Amino acid sequence: MTLAAASDAGPLIHLAEIDSLELFSTFDTLLVPETVYEEIEAGGAPDGLSDLSYELVEADESRVGAEELDAGERAAIAVAKELEAVLLTDDLAAREAASDADIEVHxxxxxxxxxxxxxxxxxxxxxxxMRALQRETSLFVTEAVVERGIRMLDEQ
Amino acid sequence: MAAEISDRVREIAEARDLPESAVFERALERGLEDLWEDLVVARYLDGELGREEAIEHVGRTKVERAERERDVVEEDVDWGLNA
Known part of the structure; x- marks a missing residue:
């Protein structure tokens, strides 16, 4: 199955923090809105980002009404919606806004x-x-929840 | 790391006008509180502790946050394994 994803800054930063950007190669297409790229660049582009294969895309984030979200999150939602891609975000509010718009989000x-x-x-x-993501990055997630996710790997 | 901890303890002690031993004591209390809350949440998520009891120990906000995170992580891992 062909898999396309549009990412906001969160997963790109968090996976870079644990040297895991290569995992984005599991997607057939990775779309990065220009607004998201600018946000990442402003904070200092993480190592490995230049080696990543992605398409830089323009997005009209003004079409996404969720004003509590930042411009990058709204841009990623707009791209995911328009191109029927999976949205990648670690922000719970962006996740809810995407679900409300019938976008698959992870x-x-x-x-x-x-x-x-x-x-x-x-x-x-x-x-x-998964443990490194919880312990070594700026992503906030409860340790017990990550351990639960790890146990699910064994149930496959 | 050890040098960084020493530097921070010294800086906090100076800024708060406390002996370094008091800074260590407060750090231990805060750290222990975090670890205790992690344990309570883990026991609740594993079904070893009831919801109301978990709320009593760590507060409703933390329990509800953990429940949201659990739903998200379960959804994500399930998708990752089957996509």
Whole structure:
């Protein structure tokens, strides 16, 4: 199955923080809105981003009404909606706005699980990266919840 | 890391006019509180502790946040394994 994703800044930053940007190669197409790229660049582009294969796309974020979200999140939602791609975000409010707009939405932990599901990572490496995501990045997620996600890998 | 901890303890002690031992004591209390809350949430999510009891220990906000995170993570992992 062909898999296209549009990402906001969160998963790109969080997966870069644990040297896991290569997991985006599990997608056939990765779309990065220009607004998102500018946000990332403003904070200092993470190592490995230049090696990543992605399409820089323009987006009209003004068409997305969720004003509590930042411009990058709205741009990623607009692109995902227009191109029928999966939205990648680690922001709970953006996730809810996307679900309300009938967009399939997942986060960094989902990208790691996808890497495991598609054979890019073995179980031990996937678990180790999930724990690193919780301990070593700016993503806030409760430890017990991550451990629950890791146990789900064994239930496959 | 050890040097960084020492530097921070010294800086906090100076800024708050506290002995360094008091800074360590407060750090231990805060850290222990975090670890305790993690344990309560883990026991609740694993079904070893009831919802009301978990709320009593860590507050409704933390329990509801953990429930939202659990739903999101389960949804994501399930998708990742089957996409």
């Amino acid at each position: 986060g960094s932990l989902g990208v790691i699980a996808l890497g495991y599901g598609r054979g890019l990572l073995d179980r031990s490496e996937a678990a180790s990266r």
